[in-house]
Amino acid sequence: MPELPEVEEVRRTLEPFIVGVKVVGARVVREDFVTVQGEGGKGMQGLVGKRFVKTWRHGKKLFCVAEDAQTLVIHLGMSGRVDCLPGAAAVAKHTHVVMSMESGIEVRLRDPRRFGGLWYYATLAEARAVELAGLGKDALEIEVGDLLERWKGEKGKLKPRLLSQKDVAGLGNIYVDEALWLARLHPLQRVGRISAGQVEVLVGAIGKVLRESIEMGGTTLRDYRNAADEAGEFGRKLQAYGRGGQPCLRCGEELRSAVIGGRTTVFCPRCQKRK
Ligand SMILES: [Zn+2]
Numbered sequence: 001m002p003e004l005p006e007v008e009e010v011r012r013t014l015e016p017f018i019v020g021v022k023v024v025g026a027r028v029v030r031e032d033f034v035t036v037q038g039e040g041g042k043g044m045q046g047l048v049g050k051r052f053v054k055t056w057r058h059g060k061k062l063f064c065v066a067e068d069a070q071t072l073v074i075h076l077g078m079s080g081r082v083d084c085l086p087g088a089a090a091v092a093k094h095t096h097v098v099m100s101m102e103s104g105i106e107v108r109l110r111d112p113r114r115f116g117g118l119w120y121y122a123t124l125a126e127a128r129a130v131e132l133a134g135l136g137k138d139a140l141e142i143e144v145g146d147l148l149e150r151w152k153g154e155k156g157k158l159k160p161r162l163l164s165q166k167d168v169a170g171l172g173n174i175y176v177d178e179a180l181w182l183a184r185l186h187p188l189q190r191v192g193r194i195s196a197g198q199v200e201v202l203v204g205a206i207g208k209v210l211r212e213s214i215e216m217g218g219t220t221l222r223d224y225r226n227a228a229d230e231a232g233e234f235g236r237k238l239q240a241y242g243r244g245g246q247p248c249l250r251c252g253e254e255l256r257s258a259v260i261g262g263r264t265t266v267f268c269p270r271c272q273k274r275k
Pocket of ligand 1: 272
C-alpha cells in the first residue's frame with residue numbers, strides 16, 4: 001500500500017509528463033472511479049485544452065492543478081498506479097481513466113482493487129477544503145509543538161493515532177513501525193504520556209525514515225511502481241516492518257509481532273518499552 005514516500009515518488013515521476021503540457025483528451029472508462037466535486041465543475045472534459053501548472057502532495061494524496069485552477073486529486077489506495085505511456089502502447093487491464101497529452105503520452109490510472117480513485121474539483125480552493133479536512137500536517141512538515149499540543153492529556157495509543165492521519169498525514173503501517181522502532185517507542189504507548197523529549201525523537205525518526213525511503217524510490221512490497229514503471233529499493237533497508245521473529249538490529253532481542261488496530265505490528269520488546 002503506497003504511503004508518503006511512494007506517493008511522492010509517483011508525483012515526482014508524473015510531473016514532467018503533465019506540467020506545461022496541454023491535455024488533448026480525457027476518457028473515463030469506469031465512471032465510478034471518478035468523483036466530480038464542486039460547483040460548476042465540468043469533470044474530466046473540463047481539462048481538455050488546459051495545461052497543468054503544478055503538482056503537490058499532502059500525506060498520501062496527490063494534487064494536479066491546471067492553469068485555470070481545476071484540480072485532480074489522485075488517491076492510490078491499495079493498488080493504484082499511474083502509467084505514462086505512448087498512446088500506441090497496449091492498455092493494461094483495470095485502466096479506469098486515460099488522459100491524452102499533446103506530447104503523445106497518455107496518463108493512465110489503473111487500480112485493480114479500486115480502493116483508490118480520482119477526485120475532480122473545479123478549483124484548487126475546493127479541493128483543499130474537502131481533501132485536507134480532518135487531516136494533520138504532512139509528515140515531512142510536522143513540528144514537535146504540533147504533536148505536543150494535540151496529544152496533551154490524550155488517552156489514544158501511539159500507533160493507531162499515527163495511522164489515523166488526523167495528527168500526521170502520510171504514514172501507514174510500514175513507516176509507523178519503522179519510525180517507532182527508530183524512536184524506541186512502544187506502539188501502544190498512550191500519546192498523552194510521551195515526554196516532549198520523546199516527541200522530538202519521534203518527529204526526527206519519522207523525517208529520517210521518510211527521507212531515506214524517498215531517496216531510494218520508496219518501498220515495493222508487491223506491485224507498487226512509480227509513474228516511470230520503476231520499483232522502489234527501500235524494502236531492503238526495513239529494520240522492523242516484516243521482521244517479526246527476527247533479531248532486533250539494535251539489541252539482538254527477538255522482534256515481536258502483534259496485531260494493533262487491525263494491522264500487523266512489529267516491535268522490539270526490549271528497546272521499545274511501554275511507559
Ligand atoms: Zn531491540
